[in-house]
Every structure is written in C-alpha cells, then in structure tokens.
Amino acid sequence: MEKKFIKRFLIQSLSLLLLIGAVVVFADPFYHYHAPAAGLKAVVYKAEYQCIGTIRNFRYDGLLLGSSVAENYNNRWFDEAFGCTTIKGIKSSATTMDLLYYLEEAYQNHELGYVFYNLDLFALKAEQKHHFADEGMPVYLYNHMILDDVSYLFNKGVLFEYIPYQLASSLKQDYDEGASYNWAQYKTFSEADALLHYERPPVSAARDFGEEERQLIDANVALLVQMAESHPETEFYFFYPPYSLLWWDSVNREGRTEAYLYAAERAAKALTAYSNVHLYSFLAEEDIVCNLNLYMDSMHFSADVNRWIVEQLKGSGYLLTEENYKEEMARLGALVERMTESDIKKYFPQD
Amino acid sequence: MLFNSYIFIFLFLPISLLGWYGLNRIKKYRTAQIFLIAMSLWFYAYFNSYYLAVILGSCAINYLLSLMLDGKPALRKVVLAAGCVVNLGILGVFKYYDFCVENLNAVFHAGFTGKNILLPLGISFFTFQQLSFVIDRCRGKAPHYGLTDYLSFVTFFPQLIAGPIVLHTEIIPQFQDLDKRKWNGKDFAYGICYFVFGLSKKVLLADTLAGIVNYGFSEIAKLDTPAAVMVAVSFALELYFDFSGYCDMAIGIGRMFGIKIPDNFDAPYKSVSVKEFWRRWHMTLGRFFTQYVYIPLGGSRKGTLRTVVNTMVVFLLSGLWHGADYSFVLWGFLHGLGVSANVIWRRFVPAPKKETEQGKSGFLKRLRRFACQAATFGFVCLAFVFFRSDSVADGFLFLKRLFSGDSYHFIKYIADELSYAELYVPTKIMTMVFPAFLREYRMYVCLAILFVSMLLAFGRTTKERLENRMLTAAFSWKMTLLFVWSVISLTGVSTFLYFNF
Numbered sequence: 035m036e037k038k039f040i041k042r043f044l045i046q047s048l049s050l051l052l053l054i055g056a057v058v059v060f061a062d063p064f065y066h067y068h069a070p071a072a073g074l075k076a077v078v079y080k081a082e083y084q085c086i087g088t089i090r091n092f093r094y095d096g097l098l099l100g101s102s103v104a105e106n107y108n109n110r111w112f113d114e115a116f117g118c119t120t121i122k123g124i125k126s127s128a129t130t131m132d133l134l135y136y137l138e139e140a141y142q143n144h145e146l147g148y149v150f151y152n153l154d155l156f157a158l159k160a161e162q163k164h165h166f167a168d169e170g171m172p173v174y175l176y177n178h179m180i181l182d183d184v185s186y187l188f189n190k191g192v193l194f195e196y197i198p199y200q201l202a203s204s205l206k207q208d209y210d211e212g213a214s215y216n217w218a219q220y221k222t223f224s225e226a227d228a229l230l231h232y233e234r235p236p237v238s239a240a241r242d243f244g245e246e247e248r249q250l251i252d253a254n255v256a257l258l259v260q261m262a263e264s265h266p267e268t269e270f271y272f273f274y275p276p277y278s279l280l281w282w283d284s285v286n287r288e289g290r291t292e293a294y295l296y297a298a299e300r301a302a303k304a305l306t307a308y309s310n311v312h313l314y315s316f317l318a319e320e321d322i323v324c325n326l327n328l329y330m331d332s333m334h335f336s337a338d339v340n341r342w343i344v345e346q347l348k349g350s351g352y353l354l355t356e357e358n359y360k361e362e363m364a365r366l367g368a369l370v371e372r373m374t375e376s377d378i379k380k381y382f383p384q385d
Numbered sequence: 386m387l388f389n390s391y392i393f394i395f396l397f398l399p400i401s402l403l404g405w406y407g408l409n410r411i412k413k414y415r416t417a418q419i420f421l422i423a424m425s426l427w428f429y430a431y432f433n434s435y436y437l438a439v440i441l442g443s444c445a446i447n448y449l450l451s452l453m454l455d456g457k458p459a460l461r462k463v464v465l466a467a468g469c470v471v472n473l474g475i476l477g478v479f480k481y482y483d484f485c486v487e488n489l490n491a492v493f494h495a496g497f498t499g500k501n502i503l504l505p506l507g508i509s510f511f512t513f514q515q516l517s518f519v520i521d522r523c524r525g526k527a528p529h530y531g532l533t534d535y536l537s538f539v540t541f542f543p544q545l546i547a548g549p550i551v552l553h554t555e556i557i558p559q560f561q562d563l564d565k566r567k568w569n570g571k572d573f574a575y576g577i578c579y580f581v582f583g584l585s586k587k588v589l590l591a592d593t594l595a596g597i598v599n600y601g602f603s604e605i606a607k608l609d610t611p612a613a614v615m616v617a618v619s620f621a622l623e624l625y626f627d628f629s630g631y632c633d634m635a636i637g638i639g640r641m642f643g644i645k646i647p648d649n650f651d652a653p654y655k656s657v658s659v660k661e662f663w664r665r666w667h668m669t670l671g672r673f674f675t676q677y678v679y680i681p682l683g684g685s686r687k688g689t690l691r692t693v694v695n696t697m698v699v700f701l702l703s704g705l706w707h708g709a710d711y712s713f714v715l716w717g718f719l720h721g722l723g724v725s726a727n728v729i730w731r732r733f734v735p736a737p738k739k740e741t742e743q744g745k746s747g748f749l750k751r752l753r754r755f756a757c758q759a760a761t762f763g764f765v766c767l768a769f770v771f772f773r774s775d776s777v778a779d780g781f782l783f784l785k786r787l788f789s790g791d792s793y794h795f796i797k798y799i800a801d802e803l804s805y806a807e808l809y810v811p812t813k814i815m816t817m818v819f820p821a822f823l824r825e826y827r828m829y830v831c832l833a834i835l836f837v838s839m840l841l842a843f844g845r846t847t848k849e850r851l852e853n854r855m856l857t858a859a860f861s862w863k864m865t866l867l868f869v870w871s872v873i874s875l876t877g878v879s880t881f882l883y884f885n886f
Contacts, residue, residue, distance in 0.1 A: 036570035039856035043577060046865040054873060184391040190873040195809040202813075 055187040063196035065091050066175055066186060070204075077203040078214035080196075081105070081124040086166070086176055088121050088214075089140050096120035097140050099133040100152025102217075103275050106337040110212035111344040118148050124215050129160035130254040134261060141265070150347070151258075151272045153313075158254045158297040159247060159290075216337070223336040224327050229381060231331035232280045235287050243293035251297045255304045262311050271347055272305055273314040274298060276322040276339065279373040280332035280381075286374040295367055302359040313359075314352045316343060318366040324377060386431035388580075388634045389587050389875055397428065398638065401542075405642055409566035418533050418560060421642075425542035429506065439479070439505040444539050446471050447515040451522050451529050461523045468519035476512045479504055484709035507546030509706055511539055513673055518553045520677055527553055534560055543638040547631050549649040549669040556644065565643040574856055576640030581864050582847045583633025584871045590838055591627035592874070594619045596803045597831065602773055604798075605783050612795035613787035615835060620773050621766045622838045625653065628667070633847045652846050657757035659723030659764060670706075674699045689732050696728065697721040712771045712780055719768040800827035 059067055063077070065087030070076050076092070078084050089097070096118035098107060105124055112120040123136035133151070140146060166176045174182040186192060203209050221227075262270050285291050298317065305311045322328055328335050346352050354362055386393050401424045408417035430437040450464050450471070477485075483499035490497055518538075521527040530538070530553070538556045539545075559565055601608060601616030608616065629650040639646035653666035663671050675684075679699050685692040697718070704717020767784065774780035801824065804812075808830060815826050854860065 035856055036574040039574045039861050040570065040577065042858060042861040043574075043864055043868075046861065047868050050865060050869045051872065054869070181396075182391075184395065185876045188391070188873045189876045190806045190870075191876070193873060194806040198810050198813075 051188060054193060057197070058187050058189070058192055061197045061200060062087075063192060063200045064175060064186065066183070067091070069093065073204070074200065075204040075209055076211045076214070077200045077209070078122075078211070081122075081126070081215050083172055083175060085123055085125070085136065086139065089123055089136055090142070092121050094119045094121045094144065095146055096148040096150065097123055097137065097144075097146055098150040098152070099123045099128075099136060100275075101128045101154050101157065102126045103154070103334055104152035104340075105215040106218040107340045107344065108210070108212040108216070108337075109214060110210075111341060112148070112150060113212075115344055115348050116148055120148070120150070122214050125165070128154070128157055129162070129164065130157050130257055131160075131162055131164040132166070133157070134257055135164040135166060137261060146265070146268045149268055149270045151270060153272045153274050153301065155274065155277075155294040155297050155317075158251050158301055159293055160250075160254070162250070162253055162257075218337040221330045221334075223330045228278060228280060228326040228329040228331055232284075234382065235284050237287045238289045241289045241292065243290070243296065247293050248296065251293070251300055255297075255301045258301065259304050259308070262305065262308050266310050268310060270305075270308075270311045271314070272301075272311065273343060273347065273352075274317045275333075275343070276316040276319050276335065277333045278323050278326060278329045278335070279377055280326065280329075282323075282370050282373050283378045283382075284332060286370070291370060291374070295363065295370070298366065299359070299363040302354050302363060306354055306356045306359055312347075313354045314343075314347060315354050315362055315366070316346070316352055318362065318369050319352070320369065323369075324373065326381075386428045388631065388638070389584060389871075391872075391875060393428075394872065397424070398641075400424070402641060406568050410568075414563060414566060415533060417566065418537050421542075422533070422536045422540050425540040425545060428542040429540065429545055432506070433503070435503070436505045439475075439508065440511060440540065443472070443475055443511065443515060444536060447519055448532060448535055450519055451527075451535075454522055455529045458525070461525075465520065465523040468516065468523070472512050472516045472519070476508060478502070479508055481705075481709045507548075510548045510550055511545065513550050513670075513706075514552075515539060517550075517673060517677060521553065530557055541639075541644065543635040543642075543644075544646055547628070547635075548667075549632055549635065549647050550673050551646060551669065555647060559644050567643075569643055572640045572643055575851060576637045576642075578851050578854075578864055579637025579640060579847060580634050581637075581868045581871070582851070583630045583635075583637060585867045586626040586630030586633060586847075588630075588871045588874045590841065591623050591630060593805070593834055594623035594626065594838060597799055597835070598623050598773065600799050600802045602775075602779075602783075605774075605779055605786060607795060607798075608783070608786040609791040609793050609795045610787060610789055611792055612799060613783060613789075615796055615799070615831075617766045617770055617783075617787065618839070619835060621654070621762070621769050622835070622842050624769065624772070625650070625842055626838070629847075648848060650846065651848075652843070654762050654765070654842050655758060656761050657754060658727045658761055659720060660727040662761055662765060663720070663724060670703065674703060678702060685728070689729065692728055693725040696725050700724065707772070711777050712774050715777055715780070716768050716771040719764075719771070723764055723768070796831065797824050797828050800824070800831040803827070803831060805830070 060071055061074070062068055062071065064080075064083045065076075065078075067087075069092050076088070078088055096112055096116060098104060098109065098112060098120055099122075101124070104122070107122070109120040109122060112118065123133065123140070125132045125136070137149065165171065167173055172185070174185040258272075262268075282291070285294055298315070302313060302315070305313045316322065322335065322339055328339055330336075386397060388394075401421065404420045404424065405417055408414075408420055426437060426440075429440060447468065450468050453460055454464050479502055482502060486497045486499045489495055518527060522529070534557050537560045538551070538553050541551075541556065544551050597619040598616060601612065601619070632649040636646045636648070647669055649668050651665040651668065653662050656662040656665055679695055682695040682698060683691055684695060700717040700721030701714060702717070703720070704714045707713045707716070767787075770783045770787075771777065771780040774783060812823075812826070815823055819826070
C-alpha cells in the first residue's frame with residue numbers, strides 16, 4: 035500500500051506540475067520563451083518582469099529606452115513617425131548600464147534601424163553597473179539558466195494572476211498594445227499634484243561635483259559613444275526630457291546643478307560628433323518646464339508632453355549640433371539659474 | 386539552503402536520497418554516511434561558505450574534548466568547564482558580542498564599536514546540541530563516538546539549522562543500526578506526508594499570515610484595538626505554523642532517510658496553562674533547559690522560592706537564546722512569570738483530584754478548560770508582541786494601542802494592503818460587480834484566513850492527522866494537491882523566522 039501511495043503521489047505531482055509548466059510556457063505572460071501565442075495580444079505592463087522577454091523575443095526594429103518618464107510614450111507614435119516597429123526597454127531610475135544592457139540584448143538577435151533613447155541626466159551620473167542581477171529582481175528571467183526557470187514555471191502569481199489578466203486583456207477589442215507600461219491614465223497632472231508630491235530638500239552646503247563625479251559622467255558618456263560607434267547601421271535618437279523647475283530646485287538645493295549641467299554638455303559634445311546620432315534637448319523648453327500643470331510630481335510629465343516630444347523628433351527645432359550645443363547649454367544654464375533663484379519663489383515665497 | 390525552495394525539493398533532496406539508499410544498497414555503509422555528511426555541509430554552506438568553517442571548527446573542538454576523556458575520567462571537570470566555555474564562547478562571540486558592546490557603552494558611556502558579525506545559520510541549535518553531548522560525556526552518560534557518527538549527529542541536514550535540538554542518544558544509534566539503512570516504504574510514505582504538511586504550513590499558512598503581521602508591525606502607531614488583536618493573534622499563528630511547519634518537514638525528511646527525529650510541538654495552543662504551553666512548544670529546547678540548567682540548579686526540589694528563581698533563570702536564558710535583544714529577554718521574563726505564577730498557584734490551590742471533578746457536569750469542565758485555554762492563548766499572544774517587536778519600546782507601544790479601546794476599522798486598511806494570487810480573479814470580479822463592497826470583501830477574506838488558521842492551530846497535530854492513517858488513493862490526491870499548491874507558492878515567500886536564533 036505504501037509503495038502504491040508513493041508511486042501515485044510522485045506520478046500525480048509530476049503530471050500536475052508538468053501541466054502547469056506547459057500552460058505557463060504556452061501563455062508565457064512574461065514573454066520569456068516566445069512572442070504572444072496565436073490569438074493573444076502583447077499585454078505588457080510590468081517592466082521588471084516583461085521588458086527583457088519582449089526585447090529578446092518580439093519582432094521589432096525600433097527600441098525605445100528610458101526610465102519611468104519614458105513609460106507614457108505609445109510605441110505606435112514612433113512607428114507612425116519613423117516607419118518602424120517599436121517596443122520599449124524601460125527600467126525605473128535606470129542607469130546608463132541598465133539601458134545599455136537592454137540594448138546589447140536587443141542586438142543579440144535583432145537588426146535595429148532606430149534607437150530612441152530618453153537621456154536622463156541622473157543616469158549620466160549614475161554608478162557604472164546594471165541592476166538586473168540584484169536581489170529582489172526576478173533574476174531567473176534575465177540569466178540564461180534553464181534550471182531556475184522553475185521560479186517562473188511553478189509560480190502561482192503567474193498562474194492565477196498574470197495569465198488570467200493576459201487572457202482577459204487579449205479578449206478586449208480596444209486593448210492598446212502600444213501603450214506598454216503606461217501609467218499616466220492612473221494619475222492626475224496639475225500644479226497642486228506636482229507640489230503635493232514634491233518634498234523640498236534642505237539646502238546643502240556641499241557641492242556634489244568633483245573629480246570623481248566628472249570621471250563617472252565621462253565614463254557613462256563613453257559607453258554611449260561606444261554603442262553608437264559600434265552600430266553605424268542604427269539611427270540613434272537621444273533626447274533630454276523636460277524636468278520641471280521643481281526638479282531643478284531640488285537639484286540646486288542639493289548642490290548637484292553643476293554636475294548635471296556638465297553631464298548635459300559633456301554628452302552633447304560627444305554625441306553630436308556622430309552622423310548616426312541625433313541629440314535633442316527639451317530641458318530648456320520653458321512652456322513645459324515652468325508649467326507645473328503638466329506634471330504629477332517634480333519630473334513626471336503628462337502623456338501629452340510625450341506625444342509632443344515624438345513630433346519634435348521628426349523635425350530639427352530642438353536638435354543639438356556641434357555648432358549650436360554650447361549656445362543651447364548656456365541657455366539652459368541661464369534658465370536653471372532664473373528658475374531656481376526667482377521663478378521658484380512663486381511656490382516658496384518664504385525663501 | 387531552505388526546505389521551501391525549488392533547489393531543495395527538485396535537486397538536493399532527490400540526489401541525497403538516491404545517494405544514501407544507493408550506497409547503502411551496495412553495503413557501502415560508511416561511504417553512505419560520509420556522503421550524507423558532505424551533502425549536509427553543502428546544504429549548510431549554500432548561502433555562505435564561511436559558515437562551513439564555523440560549524441567544522443565547532444565540531445572539531447567538541448570532538449577533541451570528547452577524545453580527551455577517552456580513558457581519562459579524571460579530566461571530567463576540566464573538560465566540562467572547557468566545553469561550556471568554548472561552546473558558550475563561540476555562541477557569545479557570534480551572537481552576543483555586539484549586544485554586550487551596546488550594553489557596556491550604555492552603562493559606562495564608553496565608545497566601543499561592535500563587529501557586525503554575520504550570524505552563522507542555526508549556530509544556537511548546533512551549539513546546544515554539542516554542549517549537551519559534552520555534558521553527557523562528562524557525566525559518563527555518553528561514549529566517545531567515531532568521527533563519522535559524531536559528524537552525522539551534528540550535521541544531519543534535516544535538523545541542522547532550526548532544530549529540533551536532538552540528543553546524541555536519539556540519532557547516533559539510528560545511524561549505527563544497519564537495519565535502518567534499508568529503504569522502508571512505510572517510513573518513506575509517511576515522511577512524504579510529514580514533509581508536505583510542513584511545507585504547506587510554512588508556505589500556505591505562515592507566509593500568508595506574515596502579510597497581516599508585517600503590515601501591522603510596520604504601522605504600530607496607527608493600530609486600533611481590533612486591528613492590534615488581529616495582528617497579535619496572527620503573529621502567534623504565523624510563528625506556530627512557521628516553526629512547527631519547519632519541524633514537520635525536518636521530521637518528514639528524517640523519516641525518508643529512515644531516521645526518526647523527535648517531535649517539537651504538540652498542539653501548544655491547546656494548553657491550559659503557561660507551564661503546559663512549555664511542555665508543548667519547542668519541546669526539545671525545553672528538554673535541554675530542563676536537563677542541563679533547571680535540574681542542575683535544583684529544579685523544584687528546594688522549595689517554592691528556589692523553584693521560582695530557577696524558573697526565572699531558565700526563561701531569561703531562553704529569551705536570550707532566542708535573540709540578542711532586550712525584547713527577547715522581556716519575552717522570556719514574561720513567560721518565566723507565567724510559569725512561576727502556575728507554580729505558586731499550585732502550592733496554594735492543589736490540582737483538583739479526579740474524584741472531586743467527577744461530580745461536575747461535562748459542560749462545566751469544558752467551560753473551565755476553554756477559559757484556561759483562552760487565557761493561556763491570550764497571554765502567549767501578548768508576550769509574543771515583544772518577540773516580534775523591533776524594540777521593547779515598540780512592544781509597549783503595540784500593547785498601548787491594543788488596550789486603547791479605539792476602533793476605526795484599521796483592519797480594513799490592513800486588508801487593503803494584502804493580495805492573494807489565488808483570489809485575484811474573484812477580487813477582480815468583485816471590483817467590477819460590487820465595487821462598493823470591495824473593502825468589506827477584502828476584510829472578510831482576511832478574517833476568514835485568520836479563522837481557518839485558528840481552526841487548524843487548535844485542531845489535531847500533524848502526528849494525529851497522519852499516524853495510522855490509511856494511505857488511500859483519495860489521500861494521495863489530497864497530498865498531491867497540497868504539495869503542488871505549496872510548490873507554486875514558493876517564489877517570493879519569506880525566510881524562516883527561526884533561522885535568526
């Protein structure tokens with residue numbers, strides 16, 4: 035009787051686990067094995083779990099890279115503007131190495147015609163490491179070990195939550211596959227919201243810019259240059275997103291303004307030298323950065339701004355060149371000074 | 386390595402079992418034992434190879450102490466003193482160094498710096514295990530074992546990092562009994578059942594309750610009375626399912642290898658007094674303290690006052706054993722008070738004799754029993770507040786909130802923070818169909834989980850559920866479903882609470 039019990043238990047358990055594994059492999063809500071199965075839509079909304087799978091397994095020739103401020107772009111806007119098929123490679127508070135990791139993964143088995151790169155100033159100053167092997171990340175989706183896929187295959191969250199959501203979303207007629215990772219629909223953008231979510235830091239006497247920071251910025255810029263140089267077949271569209279005056283206020287109070295202005299100019303100088311690189315700056319677009327009604331906090335702007343940026347990428351109004359970048363950076367410096375010294379008083383008159 | 390991990394279930398355990406029974410089958414008994422020791426050391430050092438040096442060093446010292454006594458009984462006192470100093474010294478350095486430094490700094494306003502030493506897993510368990518062996522050896526109650534047997538006793542992985550605290554007399558004879566090396570279908574089948582029960586206790590119950598507990602203890606100041614009661618009860622249940630689940634798994638794995646590991650829990654929340662609680666909760670720790678501290682101090686043989694003093698010493702040490710923090714000491718102190726109160730009460734009010742009880746109706750007896758159980762459970766829950774709190778101050782703040790009498794439905798806020806993958810679809814349906822009742826729905830889910838957990842904690846023990854049960858086809862399906870449900874719940878689950886002790 036005991037032997038029969040053991041046999042039954044092992045066969046039943048193995049069969050049930052294999053069945054569950056097969057369901058997960060077929061539905062594959064994190065796209066770890068394949069692009070959406072026949073009849074299913076690309077339901078993409080959880081960057082840490084899905085980005086790497088979509089980058090490895092989807093068919094595309096345009097890649098949009100960036101941090102959370104890039105999440106509200108609709109991939110279709112890029113497709114229409116540039117005649118390509120775009121997907122996103124998103125990482126919250128992404129370092130340069132984070133985004134270049136995505137890019138390298140994409141180049142493994144894709145020929146990229148376009149890379150749209152949201153160039154955050156903080157990423158240029160970030161440490162030179164990527165965070166995909168960190169504790170807390172689903173490392174089993176990033177490495178190439180088959181054995182640890184058990185964490186994905188036998189995972190009740192995947193089975194009871196992500197697969198049902200994927201199926202339900204696929205059944206929706208109006209599900210927008212281009213709106214991957216978008217969150218703007220859940221937020222409100224107004225001056226009140228921006229101020230409510232802004233924790234003004236105390237003024238720091240320290241100046242966060244020395245030789246160490248300079249070297250870090252130079253090294254990050256070098257990585258971008260290296261990537262652009264090694265892929266002359268790709269058109270790189272880098273763009274500095276417009277941070278609000280509240281963001282510049284916090285940067286200024288923490289003594290980081292000089293470092294960020296240096297980063298912006300250093301990257302501009304290096305990147306404008308390449309013919310396959312197009313660098314745009316929206317940092318000094320006053321109508322946006324001084325209008326807090328377009329923000330939900332100090333740096334996250336509404337999807338209307340995202341849409342507007344894509345339209346500008348088709349033209350040359352905000353294009354930085356070897357000839358004009360110094361002038362544009364000087365204009366940015368002057369604007370930052372004005373915003374942090376006088377414009378900000380509208381919101382914090384006591385200072 | 387954790388029992389509740391894919392690598393353990395799908396790789397480590399099958400390899401260990403195949404190697405053990407394969408080598409024993411071809412009569413390579415000693416090689417099989419060495420293989421099991423090697424696997425146990427891999428299990429132990431999985432997270433950090435530095436642990437290996439600590440456990441091997443500790444084994445080497447204790448083994449040499451035992452060897453010193455071989456043929457030289459005159460050295461007993463020296464070896465006993467050396468054994469106590471070395472074992473408690475090792476524990477002191479790794480576990481209590483920083484605690485002592487903090488106290489010295491506080492008392493003498495000194496500026497000593499701590500070492501932030503990484504606490505080796507299960508050091509309290511294997512240290513006590515070896516200490517008991519050395520003491521028995523000095524008392525002439527233990528022989529000098531061969532190195533393979535000794536290492537098998539200390540490192541046998543099912544009980545290595547979180548107990549039960551086994552005695553050499555329980556384990557080594559089993560390794561020496563070659564009849565036990567043959568595969569036994571009954572032991573193996575019940576071993577599987579114990580393991581599945583333990584795994585599900587840990588993964589399905591303890592980790593679910595942990596959601597309520599973690600949120601509650603992160604927002605102590607905001608708790609109202611009902612929420613504080615819910616959080617305190619949830620923690621008592623979480624701790625029970627966590628630790629007894631681990632022990633069930635250990636017992637189950639032991640049985641798969643043909644080795645019987647002693648029980649560590651016997652429905653503790655059914656206890657009618659704090660004293661009885663300690664006969665049912667973490668029984669092997671209680672046995673250690675009774676045999677090696679309480680009885681040598683005089684036990685209950687030297688009058689009421691001395692009994693109370695001895696009891697308090699044992700529970701203060703027990704508190705300190707659980708963690709180098711005053712919140713644990715206070716927890717131990719409270720239990721010492723509870724047990725002492727039982728002792729004093731019994732001096733003045735002797736236990737009712739069976740004859741006098743016979744006259745009472747069954748209802749009255751049950752009512753009295755229920756009241757005692759409820760009072761004991763309440764006491765245990767309150768004391769556990771300090772066990773879980775980050776500091777004594779947090780513990781008192783929690784009690785203040787618990788007795789505040791405030792009620793502003795904070796349970797709903799806790800319930801809002803929790804999510805259960807199994808209930809994702811029903812919750813989505815609720816969101817769409819009855820959005821106005823979503824919060825109530827979440828709260829009732831939370832309370833239902835608590836209710837079911839209480840029923841299970843106050844119900845039959847794993848042993849009562851399993852022993853002598855017919856292993857039918859229907860039961861194999863129950864075990865299968867429980868196992869598979871637990872396996873798919875492994876990702877993202879918390880670590881065992883008792884690893885920190």
